[in-house]
Amino acid sequence: MLGLEKKDVTLLAVVALLAFAAPFILNPFPEGSEMAQFNAGYPDLMQRFVIFGIFAIGYNILFGLTGYLSFGHAAFLGVGSYSAVWMFKLLSMNVIPAIILSIIVAGLFSLVIGFVSLRRSGIYFSILTLAFAQMSFNLAYSVLTPITNGETGLQLTLNDPRILGASTGADGSIPVTSLFGIEMRSTYEMHAGAWLFQFNAGYYVCAIILVAAFYLAMRIFRSPFGLMLRAVKTNQTRLNYTGLNARPYTLAAFVISGMYAGLAGGLMASMDPLAGADRMQWTASGEVVLMTILGGTGTLLGPVLGAGFIKYFENIFSKINDNVLHGWFAALPDGLEDTLVFIVHPFVGKGWNMTLGLMFMAVVIFLPGGLMEGGQRLAKLFRKKDKPSGDDSEHHPKQAPHVAE
Amino acid sequence: MxxxxxxxxxxxxxxxxxxxxxxxxxxxxxxxxxxxxxxxxxxxxxxxxxxxxxxxxxxxxxxxxxxxxxxxxxxxxxxISRVFQTPEIFGDLTVLENVLIPCFARRDGAFRLHAFETVSAEKEMMDKAMQMLEDVNMVSKRHMHSASMSRGDKRRLEMAMCLVQExxxxxxxxxxxxxxxxxxxxxxxxxxxxxxxxxxxxxxxxxxxxxxxxxxxxxxxxxxxxxxxxxxxxxxxxxxxxxxxxxxxxx
Missing domain, CATH: 3.40.50.300 (P-loop containing nucleotide triphosphate hydrolases)
Structure with missing residues (x-):
């Protein structure tokens, strides 16, 4: 089915199910309860999960398959965002042309940067990509102000031409992004008992694109092209003496992952039509590296999980402040309460980075294969309990784990 | 001559x-x-x-x-194919994948963006690789992680990778x-x-x-x-x- 093996169809179905049912899955706690602050099922955050998931899936095609650690992918995300906003300013508020343009522009941009950077490998490649990204960031911040609107960021105004749409909305305000009339911000709220589920049009556009992006990545992983990319990662010398030049393969992977980043940037602007230079900063480039490594480099599902994890921490843990902590520990005696709050304080609220950092260290040290390896180990543990004997490992060579399981 | x-x-x-x-x-x-x-x-x-x-x-x-x-x-x-002094193989890949790569390399001749084909569905290439593995007695090891094999087996695999290109x-x-x-x-x-x-x-x-x-x-x-x-x-x-x-x- 769909040119995939059965196992992959299952994986794709799971991803689709998770994406489409996210408003339920991410809202397990009833409205108004103590735990409601851990709910992540609101449109803004869900959109971010999915958009960064797309970004990480694309990044993983480069880093996971070829092993080339790019440290400048946020530049493509930023370029995608600017392109999309320009499309909203000049053409119409429809998101389709905006997203298409952002993919094309990011693709061209990554072709240029990749062509230069891929002359080197290893750390030199990383530094070159970082240099290009910082250059793009600084240009966007200062010199290119006519295109990027500098530090204010590119925004929509009432004077934009929008040749295929209207400069102003029906009520005289700036029009909103839409897909053939469906406004991206429109949300259907469903009250079920104490629970509130929100179904946002923009989120579902992102989710559909995520599933498509995931499917595409899956096809690439299983294709001869994907096999060659993995060959590049393990032994370029052998690949050369096997009759293939590694450069075009790495460049293709770089451009594909750049286009994924452009798509993510375009979607970001489609959900909220503004673009700032800080989207291109090196911290943003580093974030996608963290997402991929945290989830599991070279696996299909890993980067999506990693993106979800980091965004969850960024948005949920950062909201826990001292008042909330005192609320949690209120039942305890005063002295103990203050002590506990004092201990927990550095790890939540503004200290969410610390928790994330510790978690990242733990994953890298104990689970070098990321969260996916953790999952696999758990699964193996349970399988062993099911059938304790009959496994004649000595007479069967160890089966190599297929990449991307 | x-x-x-x-x-x-x-x-x-x-x-x-x-x-x-x-x-x-x-x-x-x-x-x-x-x-x-x-x-x-x-x-x-x-x-x-x-x-x-x-x-x-x-x-x-x-x-x-x-x-x-x-x-x-x-x-x-x-x-012209070359066998190295220390076997140069694709260590992270399985034995079968190691042999498949030269098959694709010879078929394509140069860079081709075959991003929508599926490796396991390329019957001709799979048959060719399997035949080669049979010739060098490595069929039973085809799913092995090639880096974990003995030096002799690595050499055998490297020869197979060269020979499959005829x-x-x-x-x-x-x-x-x-x-x-x-x-x-x-x-x-x-x-x-x-x-x-x-x-x-x-x-x-x-x-x-x-x-x-x-x-x-x-x-x-x-x-x-x-x-x-x-x-x-x-x-x-x-x-x-x-x-x-x-x-x-x-x-």
Whole structure:
């Protein structure tokens, strides 16, 4: 089915199910309860999960398959965002042309940067990509102000031409992004008992694109092209003496992952039509590296999980402040309460980075294969309990784990 | 006219004349061994044949075409495959994937963006790779992580990766270096089998005389960058110049 093996169809179905049912899955706690602050099922955050998931899936095609650690992918995300906003300013508020343009522009941009950077490998490649990204960031911040609107960021105004749409909305305000009339911000709220589920049009556009992006990545992983990319990662010398030049393969992977980043940037602007230079900063480039490594480099599902994890921490843990902590520990005696709050304080609220950092260290040290390896180990543990004997490992060579399981 | 013709090749590294006026002619469907003491320029010569080094002067013709100035991957596509001193395989991949890559490389010839085909659905390539694995007795190991295999198996796999491309000339750089006796004998058997079953020309660089004399049809002796003699194994064995070069005996 769909040119995939059965196992992959299952994986794709799971991803689709998770994406489409996210408003339920991410809202397990009833409205108004103590735990409601851990709910992540609101449109803004869900959109971010999915958009960064797309970004990480694309990044993983480069880093996971070829092993080339790019440290400048946020530049493509930023370029995608600017392109999309320009499309909203000049053409119409429809998101389709905006997203298409952002993919094309990011693709061209990554072709240029990749062509230069891929002359080197290893750390030199990383530094070159970082240099290009910082250059793009600084240009966007200062010199290119006519295109990027500098530090204010590119925004929509009432004077934009929008040749295929209207400069102003029906009520005289700036029009909103839409897909053939469906406004991206429109949300259907469903009250079920104490629970509130929100179904946002923009989120579902992102989710559909995520599933498509995931499917595409899956096809690439299983294709001869994907096999060659993995060959590049393990032994370029052998690949050369096997009759293939590694450069075009790495460049293709770089451009594909750049286009994924452009798509993510375009979607970001489609959900909220503004673009700032800080989207291109090196911290943003580093974030996608963290997402991929945290989830599991070279696996299909890993980067999506990693993106979800980091965004969850960024948005949920950062909201826990001292008042909330005192609320949690209120039942305890005063002295103990203050002590506990004092201990927990550095790890939540503004200290969410610390928790994330510790978690990242733990994953890298104990689970070098990321969260996916953790999952696999758990699964193996349970399988062993099911059938304790009959496994004649000595007479069967160890089966190599297929990449991307 | 041999399939490989090396004429007047010189190569200098700074003050060291690594190769001086090397002439070599490898005939089709023979095994040609190049022997010589350490520092004789054997590896330099081989690197000049595969495009890793470019000779200062001279010509290297393969099947009537010059290989000079071409990149290693282009030379491979002309029909020259190379086995390294330490097996160069795709260690992170399985044995089957290792053999599939050269199959695709030969089919495609150069970069192709086959991003929407599925490897496991490419029946022709799969059959070819499986057939090759059968020929080298590695079918049962096809799902093994290739880096975790023994040195002998890695060598066997590397040979399979070269042979599946059906090269016209197979270059072997000390194929038994650092191997245990049993692995060496296995490798000799494998090479003999290849020689009998396939129309293939081989050029072997080797230290181990046991290997050389059990395989080669012709032997060239290199010393200090110059070919001393070229003859059949029988004649080489008793040649005074060879003994001099190897043992330092006064002739």
């Amino acid at each position: 041999g399939i490989l013709e090396v004429k007047g090749v010189n190569k200098r590294f700074g003050g060291l004349q690594a190769l001086s006026n090397v002439n070599l002619s490898v005939q089709e469907n023979t095994v040609h061994a190049i022997i010589g003491p350490n520092g004789a320029g054997k590896s330099t010569l081989l690197n000049c044949l595969v495009g890793k080094l470019i000779p200062d002067t001279g010509s290297v013709m393969f099947d009537g075409q010059s290989v000079l100035g071409r990149k290693p991957h282009e030379i491979n596509q002309m029909g 090269p016209r000339l197979l270059l072997l750089d000390e194929p038994t270096a650092g191997m245990a006796r049993a692995d060496t004998n296995n490798t000799i058997d494998l090479l003999k089998e290849i020689k009998e079953k396939r129309d293939i020309t081989m050029a072997i660089i080797e230290h181990d005389m046991h290997v050389v004399f059990s395989l080669a049809d012709r032997i060239t002796v290199l010393a200090q960058g110059t070919p001393l003699v070229e003859d059949t194994p029988e004649n080489i064995k008793g040649h005074p110049k060879v003994r001099e070069a190897y043992l330092g005996e006064a002739a």
